[in-house]
Amino acid sequence: MCRVLSxxxxxxxDWLSRDLSDQQIHRNQCELLVKVAHTETxxxxxxxxxxxHLSAQGHDISQYMVRSIKEEHGIKCRRHKRFxxxxxxNHNKLVYPNVLDQKFDASRPNQAWVSDITYIWTLEGWLxxxxxxxxxxxxxxxxxxxxRMTADLVCRALNMAIKNKGPSQxxxxxxxxxxxxxxxxxxxxxxxxxxxxxxxxxxxxYDNAPIESFWGTLKNELxxxxxxxxRFTAITDIIRYIELYYNQTRIxxxxxxxxxRQVWFDFYRxxx
Numbered sequence: 001m002c003r004v005l006s007x008x009x010x011x012x013x014d015w016l017s018r019d020l021s022d023q024q025i026h027r028n029q030c031e032l033l034v035k036v037a038h039t040e041t042x043x044x045x046x047x048x049x050x051x052x053h054l055s056a057q058g059h060d061i062s063q064y065m066v067r068s069i070k071e072e073h074g075i076k077c078r079r080h081k082r083f084x085x086x087x088x089x090n091h092n093k094l095v096y097p098n099v100l101d102q103k104f105d106a107s108r109p110n111q112a113w114v115s116d117i118t119y120i121w122t123l124e125g126w127l128x129x130x131x132x133x134x135x136x137x138x139x140x141x142x143x144x145x146x147x148r149m150t151a152d153l154v155c156r157a158l159n160m161a162i163k164n165k166g167p168s169q170x171x172x173x174x175x176x177x178x179x180x181x182x183x184x185x186x187x188x189x190x191x192x193x194x195x196x197x198x199x200x201x202x203x204x205x206y207d208n209a210p211i212e213s214f215w216g217t218l219k220n221e222l223x224x225x226x227x228x229x230x231r232f233t234a235i236t237d238i239i240r241y242i243e244l245y246y247n248q249t250r251i252x253x254x255x256x257x258x259x260x261r262q263v264w265f266d267f268y269r270x271x272x
């Protein structure tokens with residue numbers, strides 16, 4: 001049963017015509033900023049990163065306010081799915097020792113790279129993506145995409161990274177023990193540029209955790225939310241994500257709430 005409140009008509013119309021307080025205006029502005037920022041960051045930033053993103057844009061909003069608004073309006077990050085490891089290391093090809101040995105902290109760009117292959121489903125069939133990630137900047141410095149998982153795929157990704165960054169001799173290039181990374185073509189690139197080859201222990205995905213983490217990010221933020229009808233559409237979408245979002249603008253807590261490209265520029269600006 002509805003309950004009728006005893007309110008004078010004059011009081012009701014006075015309440016309607018009353019201006020919003022400065023506090024409420026600020027709250028409304030903050031709600032709009034949080035909602036826009038949540039969309040801009042592909043609905044993937046938690047409270048800490050969303051607050052850092054807004055602060056970097058010059059907005060005066062507290063972390064508590066961001067958390068409060070997200071909770072009040074049910075603003076949640078996209079749900080994650082588990083990552084599936086598919087490396088086949090059952091072969092008798094040449095294997096590098098584990099030089100990296102889970103030492104993922106680097107003091108400069110082009111000191112150590114990690115590489116791996118993942119897969120993406122389209123209605124035309126599977127796509128395979130090989131990537132190379134810098135441990136200092138967290139940037140994906142090289143990649144290649146094809147419908148076949150071949151040695152040429154990982155070679156093209158590594159060659160792209162070399163062309164993009166021009167690393168010096170002594171760079172550590174780490175991968176798992178997949179047959180593609182044990183090919184003569186791949187080993188020849190390592191030897192030609194005087195790099196240090198490094199490979200994970202057999203069946204140990206933790207030895208290559210940084211690139212596995214990137215695959216999880218790519219799939220959780222992009223791939224799992226798409227139904228690709230063609231390989232071309234998937235390739236275009238993935239390249240756009242890597243080049244325009246992940247490398248350029250996506251801030252990371254581990255990078256002091258900077259993007260990989262910002263970290264790269266900051267390092268060389270300070271060095272100069």
